[in-house]
Amino acid sequence: MNQNSKVKLNEIFTSIKAEAETRLKDISGDNSQNIFIGMATCGRASGAVEVKATFEEALIERKINAHIIPVGCLGHCYGEPLVIIDKPGFPPILYQNVTPGKARLLVKAYLEEGDPVFEHVLGAMEENDMIPAVMEFPRFNQEKRVVMANCGLINPEDIYQYIAKGGYSALVKALALEPEKIINEIQESGLRGRGGAGFLTGMKWQVVQDSEEKDKIVICNADEGDPGAYMDRTILESNPHQVIEGMAITAYAVGANRAIVYVRAEYPLAVEMIKKAIGQAKEIKLSGEGILGTNFNLDIAVFQGSGAFVCGEETALIQSIQGKRGMPQLRPPYPAQRGLWGKPTVINNVKTLASLPPIFENGAKWFRGIGTDKSPGTAIFSVVGNIVHAGLVEIPMGVTLRALIFDICGGIPNGKKFKAVQIGGPSGGCLPDDFLDTPIDFDSLNQAGAMMGSGGMVVMDEDACMIDVARYFLDFTQKESCGKCTFCRIGTKHLLDILDRITKGEGREGDIELLEDLSMDIKNGSLCGLGKTAPNPVLTTVKYFRDEYEAHIREKRCPAMMCRTLTAYFIDLDKCARGCDACVGSCPTEAIFTTKNRKKGIDQTLCVKCGECMVSCPPEYDAVRKVSPPELAPKIERPKEE
Amino acid sequence: MVKLIVDNKEIETEDEVTVLQACLDNKIYIPNLCYLKEMDNPPGSCRLCFVEIKGYNQPITSCTVKVKEGMEVRTNTEHVRRLQRTAFEFLLSVHHVDCKNCPANKKCELQRIAKFLHFGLKLKKLEQLEREEGVEQDHPFMEYVSNRCVLCGKCVFVCQKKNGKAMLSFAKRGLDTVISFFGEEDKAKTTCKECYACVEICPVAALIRK
Structure with a gap:
């Protein structure tokens, strides 16, 4: 690019940026009050839509002037719906679990009367001498x-908010x-693909750039499908422009003029946000023809996938866009x-x-x-399961699992013990x-x-049965197998059946070895990544929790007491209170009877092991016990009807 | 022409063919179900044609590797046989073995592979998986027997090749995957009557004339 065009490029962008700053002043001038409401899927699921409506109503009722700004997700799912209120004279304050009731209270007490309602505050968004800042907490x-960086702080539907925060300057x-320089920069950064396999991004780009073919394509893979993983969705919903900016940089570097966002149709809000964002970027010449006055063109389209897990695999994804059945193809040739x-x-x-934008910035x-030598940068995890502060966490690579689970996310709730983490x-x-x-x-x-995978992390406490966990994941992969290759289509079903029978107490001597053998063959024999990695939950649980498998198979005992056929409930007659009927009403199968001395017993033939009796038994008696194997439950005869 | 060594024997073959094709042309049998010589991109889905090639650290499907001068190939190592036996047992565990009453009897590819691998037609370590029974009857000229089908996809390939656009395709997912013609009776009536290429290519008589 010559000097002239560089000057022109900067001129055009400077005027866009000036416009962004003017608009920002309009909403966050010295005297304006702002209410930021987290409106990504997680916020909406916990009631953010109602909260927003209540704020609007309450502002009108009390004739208070304040802007309501819908923002994306901060990643603190445990606190949704999250609201930040920025009022002159106070630091911006973050409120958690805001309900319509709390919304009314905040408008009246805080906006009208100036009392920040400390009991609902999670923290202040900046240092101050009134309220502890969130930055003092490890989770932040x-x-x-x-x-x-900008997720949950800007309105994803307004491109100028992203630009005002420094967006698109990268x-x-x-x-x-020159495109070569960009690729060099990425290679120097050591960025590895965040989709799971960790392939060097710069190397991938180099292959495409080197190709003599004129027409090249960039695809953004947003076909996130792991159970419990939702970071791609959150980013698209909270800050789609950063993704678009990254796509534009990629396309320019490799010489592509077409880009496609492949996003699953089950993410309607993400689809809406990215579509809107593409439209806005086009309007002000940040995409489309002649981007920022240069001769670089980029047409970005959105393609909605129908939700097959395997379509996250790149060759299957390509098949899917081409209108074919999403089945992985052999590589090479690589995409x-x-x-x-x-x-x-x-x-x-x-x-x-x-x-990419932060790297260029x-x-x-x-x-x-940031991060480690071989894995520079940050990793985003969706930490879910038995964890105090569940949500999305972005950490530098190299942080230990212990620090992430216990320090940052607050450890295991209810005083239970940590058992395993599924990554x-x-x-x-x-x-x-x-x-x-x-x-x-x-x-x-x-x-x-x-494996790093896409970043799903399920934390499990002592109550998790590892065989049941392996069974859950195999059930998933088995159903999501595209059916193309023998090992994955049939092999995973055999693994599932064996696990199923072990959890039902029908495990046999030799099952563990059979699981290991089949797993190794499926790993070595399958066609694509889905089949090659599908046995991992089995292999790791067999390796690290072999004693649990042995207990299930040899003693018909589930150490975590989760497998229903291997457990039983009984009522401890020494503790059961004469005449108390609390458990009787809770039993859905009328399995609980009254003994001769007016205590209670459970008819094991009727019991479905739902555990309701254990919940309903008053804590002062605490008479319901759970045991495994079921034979440990003492036999209490139902008195003959008179 | 290219020379390569297969099981310590030198063979000569045309350039640009797959290792599998080179071996088959030289009367070295490697079990396979989904491969046809005419395919530009073999699907590599049956996972039976594994071989070991010097330079690769793992067995690899021979239908997906092109021959190279001096390549050293072994078709009968322990690891290769282990993968082939497991894959075969998997296929067998969803196959309704009823050779006596099956039109493919004696020309069935599964029988041939069973003999070759000294495996027999009985499951060794696995249990029969239950799949939906029954014969798909909605095609005007053909029947589809799902619990015979090995999902090699040859029928889809030949149909595509002969009619430009395949009348058949894979349907459903995972273990439920079947070959389907999606009930397009009118189209089938005009094309299939004279063709039957799919029926002829089927290695296990999962597609048969009505």
Whole structure:
């Protein structure tokens, strides 16, 4: 690019940026009050729509002037709906679990009367001497927000808010560089694909750039499908422009003029947000023809997938866009060589693309300074399951599992003990407490038998039965197998059946070895990544929790007392209170009877082991017991009817 | 022409063919179900044609590797046989073995592979998986017997090749995957009557004339 066009490029962007700043002043001038409401899917699911409506009503009723700004997700799911209120004279304050009732209270007490209602405050968004700032809490201060820096703080439907926060300036920087320089920068940054496998992004790009084919394509892979993983959705819903900016940088670097966002149709809000964002970017020439006055064109389209898990695999994804059945194809040729419609295609995950603008803004060296040597940058995990502060967490690579689970996310609730953490979704593995000091990066997790995957992390407490967990994941992969290759289609079903029979107490001597043998063959024999990794939950649970398998098979005992056929409830007659009927009404199958001395017994032939009696038994008696194997339950005869 | 060594024997073959094709042309049998010589991109889905090739650290499907001068291939290593036996047992565990009453008897590919692998037609370590029984009757000229089908996809390929656009395709997911013609009776009436390419290519008589 010559000097002239560089000047022109900067001029055009400066005027866009000036417009963004003017608009920002309109809403956040010195005297305006702002209410930011988290309106991503997680917020809406916990009632943010009603909360917003209540705020609107209450403002009108009390004739208070304040802007309501819908924002995306901060990642603190445990606190949804989250609301930040920015009132002159106070620091911006974050309120958690806001209900319509709380919304009314906040309008009256805080906005009208100036009382910040301390009991509902999660923290202040900046340091001050009135309210503890959120940055004093580990859940906030041990995070490193690179990809999610603006998530939950800006309105995803307003491109100017992103620009005012520095958005799209990385694209301007990139457009002034030669494409080779951009690829060099990415290679120097050491960025690895965030979709799971951790392939070097720069290398992928290089292949596409080197291709002599004129027509090249960039695809954003937003076909997130792991159970419990939702970071791609959140990013698209909270800050779609960062992804678009990343796509534009990618396209410019490899020489592509077409880009497609492949997002699953089950993410309606993400689809809406990204579509809107693409339209806005086009309107002000940040995409489309002649981006920012240069001769670089980029047409971005959205393609909605129908929700097959396997379509996250790049070759299946390409088949799906081409209107075919989403079945993985053999590689090579890799998509970078021959991808969509036979054209060289870069496929990058949402998080990879969203990492690009910060890298260009701050330089490869800065990015290398975060994380570990071989896995630079940050990782986003959706930490769910038995965990106090569930949600999305962005941490530098290399933080240990212990720090993430116990320090940042607050550990296990209800005083229970940690048992295992499942990382990497259905392709990942379950790691026991011996591995808590494993640093979180691509290679360490692979070594431990799990994988980074897309970043799903399910924390389990002592009540989890590991065979049941393996069974759950196999049930998922087995159903999601595309049916193409023998090992995955039939093999995973055999694994599932064996696990199923073990949880039902029908396990046999030799089942563990059979599981191991079949798993190894499925791993080595399958065609694509789905089949190759599907046995991981089995292999890791057999490896780390072999004693549980043995207890199920040999003693017909479930140590966690989760497998229904292997457990029984009984009532401890020494503790049961004469004449108390609390459990009787709770039993859905009328399995509870009254003994001769007016205490209670459970008819094991009728009991469905729902556990309702245990819940309803008053804590002062605490008479209901659960045992495994079921034979341990003492036999109490039902008195003959007179 | 390219020379390569298969099981310590030198063979000669045309350039640009797959290792599987080179072996078959030289009378070295490698079990396979989903491969046809005419395919540009073999699906590699039956996972039976594994071989070990020097330079690869794992068995690899021979239908997906092109021959190279001096390549050293072994078709009968322990690891190869282990994968083939497991894959075969998987296929057998969803196959309704009833050779006596099956039109494919004696020309069935599964029988051939069973003999070759010295496996027999009985399951060794696995249990028969239950699949939906029954014969799909909605095609005007053909029947589809799902619990015979090995889902090799050859029928889809030949139909595509002969009619430009395949009348048949895979349907459903996972273990429920079947071959379907999606009930397009009118189209089938005009094309299928004279063709039957799919029926002829089916290695296990899962597609038969009505």
